[in-house]
Amino acid sequence: MAFTIALIGRPNVGKSTLFNRLVGQKLALVDDQPGVTRDRREGDARLGDLRFTIIDTAGLDEGAKGSLTQRMRAQTAKAIADADALMFIVDARAGVTPQDKMFADLARKADKPVVLIANKSEGKHGEAGTAEAFALGLGDPVPISAEHGEGLSDLYDALAALMPEPVDEGDEADGAPEAGDEATRPIRVAIVGRPNAGKSTLINQLLGEERLLTSPEAGTTRDSIAVDVQRQGRDFRVFDTAGLRRRSRIEEKLEKLSVADTLRAIRFAEVVVLLMDSQNRFEEQDLRIADLVEREGRALVIAVNKWDLVERKGGEIATLREDAERFLPQVRGVPLVAVSGISGEGLDRLMKAVQEAYAVWNKRAPTSALNRWFEHAINANPPPAVSGRRLKLNYITQPKARPPSFVLFCSRADAVPDSYKRYLVNSLREAFDMPGTPVRIILREKANPFEHKRKKMR
The missing domain is CATH 3.40.50.300 (P-loop containing nucleotide triphosphate hydrolases)
Incomplete structure (x- = not known):
């Protein structure tokens, strides 16, 4: 089972930004407004050769019993209980707040390894807050900027010390299905x-x-x-x-x-x-x-x-x-x-x-059955004449599924009425038992073998 780390801290310290940075994509919503994250979200994180599961959580905050805030905190408590280690995040620019001190006690009581992170430490403004974080008693703070990707090498060293054993570089990195x-x-x-x-x-x-x-x-x-x-x-x-x-x-x-x-x-x-x-x-x-x-x-x-x-x-x-x-x-x-x-x-x-x-x-229609259906469908309801000229439908094929998609070769693709395309789609659904799923029919004009002669005559 993958090593699991929960991101915890008060609202708006940058937990979701760090989560997105470590999973390599913008999975969690990020906004300047505090309390954006409510549910806990898991992701497959990587930092260098380290691979682990990371859990983004709601900001730790006080709330009345039965309130939405209290239920959000219960979700965070469950994430802490399920995790192997914690990353406790403080805002280096804001400095250590009474909330940070209160929830640092909570992190200690969890009796799990804790990495203290001083986020938003880019530039000179974060130096004082990073120094204050020593007073939390959770070890040396790791100054980073989740938004700009600064300090990740120091974070790597701190996380590597927590991992139970080295990761085998021959392991599959992404877990993609064969x-x-x-x-x-x-x-x-x-x-x-x-x-x-x-x-x-x-x-x-x-x-x-x-x-x-x-x-x-x-x-x-x-x-x-x-x-x-x-x-x-x-x-x-x-x-x-x-x-x-x-x-x-x-x-x-x-x-x-x-x-x-x-x-x-x-x-x-x-x-x-x-x-x-x-x-x-x-x-x-x-x-x-x-x-x-x-x-x-x-x-x-x-x-x-x-x-x-x-x-x-x-x-x-x-x-x-x-x-x-x-x-x-x-x-x-x-x-x-x-x-x-x-x-x-x-x-x-x-x-x-x-x-x-x-x-x-995922369904595919057998080619022979598709040809029989096509012949029967146009015989039962021939395509209409448009502007006095008869439409000619040549043949149909299914190049792909997901959803079932068909290419219909015809003489004038832009002249085929939508009503006739709906007739073909409904007939396809019934003939090949494809209820409910989207069915695509793409019209293509068959190449005219005499087109080059027409150009020469001009």
């Missing part, structure tokens, strides 16, 4: 939806623990947090995301960053679960999110949450499916599951639907 591991590699699943749809509660129920911060308050989740879930013998990498509101309602910079993080999670995912509130389903924003997922070419599953609050009269599921067909014709046949993040109802059905949607998303 080409033949597709069947066992975790399926990347993003849970998306409007604010307060119950995304974090649902994922906690899948995990069987309070891993993600939840609250009745809308907008609790800010970062896209990835967790590993095993269900029905299959591994999943599930991303909790910030709620997506209409663009006109997004005013704060921090919410814009959260939305951008959610959009990145959608693009990185293979299957997207659109979570709707059973009391307010198929609202305009839900339809916009579903359309976004289809345009991004990701497999889609619709989950209607808080099903435990619905009065059961019979036929509710059939009504949901009819609504999905009416509101979302672009993903006809999309899997739809009723669930409850509180009780756990329907979660096995949901994860089975995710696996099935993933399989359809």
Whole structure:
């Protein structure tokens, strides 16, 4: 198991900036506003030849019992308990504060190795604060600048002294899956939806623990947090995301960053679960999110949450499916599951639907069957004449899956009506059993073998 280090400290000392620096990419949201990080986030870090797991945490702060701040601190406490060592960060420019002293005591009580880091120490302004950090009694402070990458060699020396044994340089550095591991590699699943749809509660129920911060308050989740879930013998990498509101309602910079993080999670995912509130389903924003997922070419599953609050009269599921067909014709046949993040109802059905949607998303049509379908489709409904000239569709091929994509060679690509392309897409779905997943048809004009003669005549 990888050596694990938790980043701890009061709000706004640069924990997320250092986290992004060590994992080599901007995974955690960073802003000047204190308290941006709420959930704990894990990442694979590297510094020189050192490889370890790093946990970014919420800023240690006091809060009333039962408050959001208190639950954030509980998440940080869990990260400290799970870690093998701690990196305690102070702001060298601000100097040591009473909060720093209080939480330095907490770090000592954890009875784990601690590396004291004086961040933001670039220039002369940080020298005094770095000197003050000696008084915390956690050893010599390591002056760094996480933003500018200064002092990382000293940090390397401090971390190397904590590692239980040298890292074998022959080990795989990135843990990337081999080409033949597709069947066992975790399926990347993003849970998306409007604010307060119950995304974090649902994922906690899948995990069987309070891993993600939840609250009745809308907008609790800010970062896209990835967790590993095993269900029905299959591994999943599930991303909790910030709620997506209409663009006109997004005013704060921090919410814009959260939305951008959610959009990145959608693009990185293979299957997207659109979570709707059973009391307010198929609202305009839900339809916009579903359309976004289809345009991004990701497999889609619709989950209607808080099903435990619905009065059961019979036929509710059939009504949901009819609504999905009416509101979302672009993903006809999309899997739809009723669930409850509180009780756990329907979660096995949901994860089975995710696996099935993933399989359809990876589907390839056999060439011979595709040719037979194409001939039957154009005979049953020939392409229309445009401007008095008949359109000629020559042949079709599937160059790739993920999502299923087809190239149709024809005489005049720009003249093929959208209605006829929709007919071909729907016919493909039905013929090759590809419900719900995006299907792409790309039109290309076949080269005219007599074009060179026409040019000579001119």
